[in-house]
Amino acid sequence: MRIYIVPVKIRDGLWIEDLVAEIANTFGITVETVVRNIDIEKAYDPFRRQYNSSCILLDILNCRPQGIYKVLGIVNVDLFIPILTFIFGEAQLDGPGAIVSTHRLHNKFYGLPEDPELLNRRLIKEAIHELGHTFGLLHCSYPGCVMNSSTYIENIDQKSKEFCTQCQTGVRSYIKSSF
Amino acid sequence: MKNPDIGILIVDDEASVRDSLYKWFKFDGYRISTAADASAALQELQNNTYDIVLLDIKMPGMDGLELQKRIKQINKNIITIMITAFASVDTSIQALKEGAFDYIVKPIDPDNMSHLIRNAVEQRRLAHENIQLRQHIETIFLGDEIIGESPIMKKIMENMITVAQTDSTVMIKGESGTGKELIARAIHSSSNRRYFPIITINCGAYREGIIESELFGHEKEAFAGALYSRRGKLEMADKGTIFLDEIGNIGEKMQKDLLRLINTKQFSRLGSEKQINVDFRIICSTGKDLENAVQEGAFSEDLYYRLNVFNISLPPLRERRIDIPSIARFFIKKYAQSLNKNVRDISQEALQVLVEYEWPGNVRELRNVIERAMVITKGDLIELNDLFFFFPSSSTASEEKSLEDVEKVHIEKILGVTGGNIAQAASILKISRLTLYNKIEKYNLRK
Numbered sequence: 001m002r003i004y005i006v007p008v009k010i011r012d013g014l015w016i017e018d019l020v021a022e023i024a025n026t027f028g029i030t031v032e033t034v035v036r037n038i039d040i041e042k043a044y045d046p047f048r049r050q051y052n053s054s055c056i057l058l059d060i061l062n063c064r065p066q067g068i069y070k071v072l073g074i075v076n077v078d079l080f081i082p083i084l085t086f087i088f089g090e091a092q093l094d095g096p097g098a099i100v101s102t103h104r105l106h107n108k109f110y111g112l113p114e115d116p117e118l119l120n121r122r123l124i125k126e127a128i129h130e131l132g133h134t135f136g137l138l139h140c141s142y143p144g145c146v147m148n149s150s151t152y153i154e155n156i157d158q159k160s161k162e163f164c165t166q167c168q169t170g171v172r173s174y175i176k177s178s179f
Numbered sequence: 180m181k182n183p184d185i186g187i188l189i190v191d192d193e194a195s196v197r198d199s200l201y202k203w204f205k206f207d208g209y210r211i212s213t214a215a216d217a218s219a220a221l222q223e224l225q226n227n228t229y230d231i232v233l234l235d236i237k238m239p240g241m242d243g244l245e246l247q248k249r250i251k252q253i254n255k256n257i258i259t260i261m262i263t264a265f266a267s268v269d270t271s272i273q274a275l276k277e278g279a280f281d282y283i284v285k286p287i288d289p290d291n292m293s294h295l296i297r298n299a300v301e302q303r304r305l306a307h308e309n310i311q312l313r314q315h316i317e318t319i320f321l322g323d324e325i326i327g328e329s330p331i332m333k334k335i336m337e338n339m340i341t342v343a344q345t346d347s348t349v350m351i352k353g354e355s356g357t358g359k360e361l362i363a364r365a366i367h368s369s370s371n372r373r374y375f376p377i378i379t380i381n382c383g384a385y386r387e388g389i390i391e392s393e394l395f396g397h398e399k400e401a402f403a404g405a406l407y408s409r410r411g412k413l414e415m416a417d418k419g420t421i422f423l424d425e426i427g428n429i430g431e432k433m434q435k436d437l438l439r440l441i442n443t444k445q446f447s448r449l450g451s452e453k454q455i456n457v458d459f460r461i462i463c464s465t466g467k468d469l470e471n472a473v474q475e476g477a478f479s480e481d482l483y484y485r486l487n488v489f490n491i492s493l494p495p496l497r498e499r500r501i502d503i504p505s506i507a508r509f510f511i512k513k514y515a516q517s518l519n520k521n522v523r524d525i526s527q528e529a530l531q532v533l534v535e536y537e538w539p540g541n542v543r544e545l546r547n548v549i550e551r552a553m554v555i556t557k558g559d560l561i562e563l564n565d566l567f568f569f570f571p572s573s574s575t576a577s578e579e580k581s582l583e584d585v586e587k588v589h590i591e592k593i594l595g596v597t598g599g600n601i602a603q604a605a606s607i608l609k610i611s612r613l614t615l616y617n618k619i620e621k622y623n624l625r626k
Contacts, residue, residue: 149206152290
């Protein structure tokens with residue numbers, strides 16, 4: 001039973017170790033990083049100058065190792081789904097896959113000086129949030145919970161990286177019923 | 180209504196739009212369905228209930244505007260939100276004119292989308308709550324608390340229902356404790372104004388000057404101590420009813436102000452020249468003999484005739500003794516619930532005392548006697564020694580003038596004790612049933 005993190009065309013760095021540790025700690029499941037050669041250019045929409053997140057997620061899932069539990073793709077391009085101007089990430093509710101983009105998590109996107117630590121914290125929250133959906137969790141109305149919906153960057157900064165008690169219980173019972 | 184109770188239907192011919200909206204809303208826990216065209220949407224609306232429909236304006240076959248019309252025919256309360264690929268102002272305005280809640284231009288910012296749906300859901304929740312509250316208001320129609328099988332009470336209830344349908348001013352007369360406010364509230368609850376407030380002013384409770392401020396409101400610094408502006412009770416009663424309790428207690432100046440108010444339906448707050456228009460109905464009550472006050476010059480004749488458009492006179496309880504057993508049992512049931520006591524009835528002996536008592540405090544006094552008895556009684560029946568009267572009376576026939584009056588009162592008492600049972604009453608009175616029937620007819624005591 002493993003959660004696989006698949007960074008797509010982004011350089012591995014210290015942040016990935018933090019991410020792996022946080023996810024493993026949050027879900028209580030072994031986390032591994034695997035590199036896959038995924039061509040994301042076919043998901044590019046020249047009109048919108050963004051990448052269709054659902055297309056990339058499908059490609060990530062298509063090349064996942066056999067018998068794995070959950071997969072989290074990480075990209076640095078700007079993601080969209082057709083009805084929305086952008087998304088921070090996408091997940092399959094109670095499904096195997098999720099994807100997160102670092103593109104709009106960078107301070108420089110908002111015209112501010114870069115802050116690697118802040119970026120790291122934002123990425124951890126978004127990764128846990130999207131993976132939480134794959135564990136069957138819906139958006140949570142408790143403001144501090146990591147499953148609280150985030151539609152702009154300040155939302156992400158305001159919430160914690162932790163599940164509230166109810167969401168934590170939801171994840172535990174999901175894992176228990178899966179095995 | 181929680182999110183899983185909210186049904187959202189997404190109608191768009193583009194699968195990618197349907198899918199992405201479906202996923203987006205699913206994460207918020209809503210009940211979601213999709214339809215690729217208008218006919219599938221209409222079919223879905225026939226099979227299931229939805230609160231919000233997001234629909235594309237441009238679709239092959241029936242377009243979004245036409246579909247919206249059909250949706251509103253099915254259920255005008257469904258919230259429709261139009262989806263358009265281009266910011267076509269004309270089409271969007273058209274959609275809004277035809278009842279759309281809002282429109283979104285693809286693609287939409289996630290935060291705007293969240294706000295839009297949250298507002299739509301809130302509107303739906305409020306509409307739902309409004310329907311529930313209206314139903315609740317209808318179920319708590321206070322007519323249930325007006326107890327009486329006597330001919331006079333039946334006539335009063337008939338009159339009450341008739342006058343409730345109009346906007347006429349009503350004057351309710353009756354001794355203290357006969358239920359004047361209850362009648363006023365029942366008229367309001369049965370009228371078209373029932374979804375708006377009924378505001379009561381106890382005219383006897385305020386000094387001259389204070390009552391003006393209460394009724395009309397005041398501006399900041401209108402008088403010493405007016406530290407802020409305040410709406411008067413008339414403004415609060417807009418579209419509803421104002422109940423002027425004990426109208427006979429108002430002074431001369433207030434009488435003039437009220438007359439002007441009734442004539443113009445306009446007033447101004449104290450300290451302001453600005454005229455305020457309000458839509459209200461007046462119900463007033465009095466325990467005084469206002470006709471006499473008019474003759475003595477203590478009450479304005481003009482105002483009296485303005486207020487006395489429809490008159491309801493409530494009889495004192497001693498003039499409808501036949502209703503005493505049912506009123507007593509109503510209070511026993513009511514207090515058994517609120518006091519959580521297992522008291523189911525009153526003994527025959529105790530009931531006879533209630534029927535024979537003079538009740539100077541009328542129904543209010545009867546209520547207090549029953550409540551006190553309910554508190555102290557040990558068994559499941561109120562007994563004679565549980566009853567306590569504030570004004571015990573030795574004679575019940577002191578006010579009666581003739582033998583016929585005494586006979587009428589006595590027959591009424593016995594009918595009250597027996598709960599209207601003719602055979603039992605005839606046996607107690609030691610007369611034949613036929614004689615009793617004749618006397619009931621003669622004294623108009625029939626239920």
